[in-house]
Amino acid sequence: MSTQAKLAPPQAVLFDLDGTLLDTAPDLGAALNTVLAAEQRPLVSPAEYTPLASHGSAGLLRYAYGDEFEQRSDELRSAFLDAYAAQIAVHTQLFDGVADLLEQLHQQHIAVAIVTNKPQALTQQLVPHYPQLATIKVVVSGDTLPVAKPDPAPLLHAASHLGIEAQHCWYVGDAERDIEAGRHANMFTVLAEYGYISTNDNIQSWGANAQITHPLELVRLWSN
Incomplete structure (x- = not known):
């Protein structure tokens, strides 16, 4: 203090x-990994996604997709938000x-x-x-x-x-x-x-x- x-x-x-x-990081991270798994991409560990959780879907997806996120932002955010809404309070x-x-x-x-x-x-x-x-x-x-x-x-x-x-x-x-x-x-x-x-x-x-x-x-x- x-x-x-x-x-x-x-x-x-x-x-x-x-x-x-x-x-909320565990459920946000799970939503990110749901999107990644659907595209057979490497998953993101809790140590990686937890510090980014306050940055919301854009921050998490930008970390996972890099420059590709800017090209696919609407599509990826929609997939992320659908996955998150479906499991919003599992571990939170x-x-x-x-x-x-x-x-x-x-x-x-x-x-x-x-x-x-x-x-x-x-x-x-x-x-x-x-x-x-x-x-x-x-x-x-x-x-x-x-x-x-x-x-x-x-x-x-x-x-x-x-x-x-x-x-x-x-x-x-x-x-x-x-x-x-x-x-x-x-x-x-x-x-x-x-x-x-x-x-x-x-x-x-x-x-x-x-x-x-x-x-x-x-x-x-x-x-x-």
Whole structure:
């Protein structure tokens, strides 16, 4: 945890979904390998696909197909999304500590929202599998607005629906686009280091206000 001084608690915490609340990498990786297997191509290992999971279908397919992805992007993304939707919650689970974190936020009367770049159809299919997330009323997906993260508009949209000014909100995510969006939305940004971060990522350059290695460290930023 990079911030030592205790801070005033937020009025709301907004979370990314993949790599922050849910460990979706196993099912995303399985969808990628389904597409590859159908074309008799080499499969991708968990060690390879997990750091890419926050980059969605495009990031995963680009890794597996290289330059060919640009030529076949619509076809490959359609095949990937079909495979993922068919097995969307087989291995996906909450990260350790997320359930307790959400309960603590509820007890402290801190509002919660989800802001993800995942398409709305997939978000709506996935979230109900996890009762702790299904009660979250404000969910902004990647296609809710004409723009997605790193544009700050989805975060501001969520804050508006919560009825809380952006400067009183925190945004927690595991990707550079999350921190960029949060900064431009004038929110306190927290990097979830336990999420999908590559060894090549220079996370110190992203400019997060704080970093956590476990979900429950979030509450300790403002608690004794």
